[in-house]
Amino acid sequence: DPFQLDALIQYVDSHQDEYVETLRDWVAVESDSSDVLKRAELEHMMDITAEKLRKMGGKVELVDIGDQELSDGTKIPLPKVVTAQFGSDSSKRTVCIYGHVDVQPAKKEDGWATDPYNLTEINGNLYGRGASDNKAPVLAWIHAVEAYQALNMELPVNVKYILEGMEETGSNGLDAMISQHNHTFFSDVDYIIISDCGWLSRKPALTYGTRGNCYFLAEVEGPKQDLHSGVFGGTVFEPMTDLIGILDTLIDSSGKILIPGINEAVAALTEEEMKLYEGIEFDLESYQRKIGVDRLMYSSKADLLAHRWRYPTVSIHGIEGAFSAPGTKTVIPAKVIAKFSIRQVPDMDPLLVEKQVSDHLNAEFAKRNSPNKLKVTMVIGAKPWVADLKDSLYEAGKRAVKTVLGADPDMIREGGTIPIARTFQDVTGKRIIMLPIGGFDDGLHSQNEKMSRYNYIEGTKLFVAYLHEVAQVWKVVI
Numbered sequence: 001d002p003f004q005l006d007a008l009i010q011y012v013d014s015h016q017d018e019y020v021e022t023l024r025d026w027v028a029v030e031s032d033s034s035d036v037l038k039r040a041e042l043e044h045m046m047d048i049t050a051e052k053l054r055k056m057g058g059k060v061e062l063v064d065i066g067d068q069e070l071s072d073g074t075k076i077p078l079p080k081v082v083t084a085q086f087g088s089d090s091s092k093r094t095v096c097i098y099g100h101v102d103v104q105p106a107k108k109e110d111g112w113a114t115d116p117y118n119l120t121e122i123n124g125n126l127y128g129r130g131a132s133d134n135k136a137p138v139l140a141w142i143h144a145v146e147a148y149q150a151l152n153m154e155l156p157v158n159v160k161y162i163l164e165g166m167e168e169t170g171s172n173g174l175d176a177m178i179s180q181h182n183h184t185f186f187s188d189v190d191y192i193i194i195s196d197c198g199w200l201s202r203k204p205a206l207t208y209g210t211r212g213n214c215y216f217l218a219e220v221e222g223p224k225q226d227l228h229s230g231v232f233g234g235t236v237f238e239p240m241t242d243l244i245g246i247l248d249t250l251i252d253s254s255g256k257i258l259i260p261g262i263n264e265a266v267a268a269l270t271e272e273e274m275k276l277y278e279g280i281e282f283d284l285e286s287y288q289r290k291i292g293v294d295r296l297m298y299s300s301k302a303d304l305l306a307h308r309w310r311y312p313t314v315s316i317h318g319i320e321g322a323f324s325a326p327g328t329k330t331v332i333p334a335k336v337i338a339k340f341s342i343r344q345v346p347d348m349d350p351l352l353v354e355k356q357v358s359d360h361l362n363a364e365f366a367k368r369n370s371p372n373k374l375k376v377t378m379v380i381g382a383k384p385w386v387a388d389l390k391d392s393l394y395e396a397g398k399r400a401v402k403t404v405l406g407a408d409p410d411m412i413r414e415g416g417t418i419p420i421a422r423t424f425q426d427v428t429g430k431r432i433i434m435l436p437i438g439g440f441d442d443g444l445h446s447q448n449e450k451m452s453r454y455n456y457i458e459g460t461k462l463f464v465a466y467l468h469e470v471a472q473v474w475k476v477v478i
């Protein structure tokens with residue numbers, strides 16, 4: 001049965017409008033995992049996903065992964081995880097595709113040019129929340145299998161899916177689920193494939209590393225209730241002033257992390273890595289232009305990539321309880337909660353980072369001699385992940401990219417986090433490849449997120465070809 005890639009490619013091309021319509025249906029579901037009020041939508045998204053795979057004849061399960069504990073101590077069910085299986089031929093390799101169908105929050109008034117939940121095509125780009133992160137890539141993997149089925153072509157490998165709905169909030173409950181199913185669902189899996197990241201430039205890429213993330217809440221509590229800043233200002237220790245004071249001790253203006261112990265844990269950058277970075281296609285000027293800033297923190301490509309991918313950083317995301325509405329309310333907020341995260345790299349350890357951050361903030365807070373109360377909590381502790389660049393899974397990836405996209409992919413890392421990648425590696429021991437199809441300018445987590453029709457459709461073809469290539473990969477690294 002010779003592999004008929006041309007027929008599969010033709011099939012994908014002629015069904016592209018249907019693929020776009022399915023993406024439209026998926027984007028219309030506001031599956032925001034960070035907002036508990038949207039939990040019904042998220043559950044609906046998991047049901048739609050399961051139904052799509054069931055209709056294709058997959059052996060599908062919606063796996064209960066327990067409850068999520070909210071900040072007030074109440075519990076709500078976590079969205080079920082969708083697992084599916086196509087084929088169980090023991091003479092074939094088995095791949096397991098991981099993805100997520102939850103999204104980051106989005107509101108039109110955040111500055112979107114279009115309704116974020118109404119997929120809108122403009123100049124070949126499909127705009128909508130979750131289009132690139134991660135709904136189109138998940139659908140592309142589903143459509144890749146569907147194409148083989150439609151043409152009555154035998155799948156070259158058994159295909160499993162594990163699709164979750166909590167990735168954007170740290171994949172709550174998934175670690176435990178993987179451990180529980182390690183000797184059942186994962187027992188016959190040879191390789192895990194993840195397409196939850198993007199290219200670095202217009203050139204296709206394969207991703208061999210992700211940063212981890214430690215996400216913190218720092219709460220400062222003072223008076224019983226908010227106070228008039230004229231009537232009480234000058235007489236009380238203000239929680240917001242305390243909070244801003246300690247936040248300012250996390251990182252300096254040059255990007256140096258000031259928390260003792262963090263920088264010491266970072267694995268040294270090797271000559272080999274620097275050389276690899278220098279050969280990667282990446283234009284600093286267009287990156288800068290795209291972001292809309294006057295100056296970047298580093299002026300050489302290798303330094304910039306290193307700080308994007310393999311050095312830690314601190315980002316301050318927001319302050320709950322702070323006055324942020326338009327207008328000039330003159331209030332002293334009684335309780336404020338800062339949200340910040342530290343992207344982590346090898347050889348940092350989230351448990352150690354938790355202690356380092358907590359000790360540091362408590363020591364800085366003590367210096368202020370304030371009667372207010374500080375509480376520091378780490379709510380996400382996701383580890384970084386790195387693959388062996390020489391793994392034959394990547395050689396298969398290079399062949400598929402060359403065949404479908406006519407280019408040699410750049411070998412890149414991802415600055416973002418795929419919290420479950422490291423668990424897959426540590427718990428299942430399976431080899432992992434990250435095969436991105438998102439564009440460099442897709443605006444993940446941002447306003448006007450998009451997936452280009454080109455990347456969506458060519459990406460589907462790439463996945464079709466990869467299923468063929470991966471069928472020939474040796475089970476042991478050679």
Ligand SMILES: C[C@H](N)C(=O)N[C@@H](Cc1c[nH]cn1)C(=O)O
Nearest residue numbers: 133167168169170196213416417
């Ligand atoms: C890279 C991936 N598409 C993604 O966006 N992941 C999130 C996961 C996360 C980490 N902490 C909280 N959520 C990210 O990198 O922000």
Ligand SMILES: [Zn+2]
Nearest residue numbers: 133134167196
């Ligand atoms: Zn994602």
Ligand SMILES: [Zn+2]
Nearest residue numbers: 133168444445
């Ligand atoms: Zn994301």
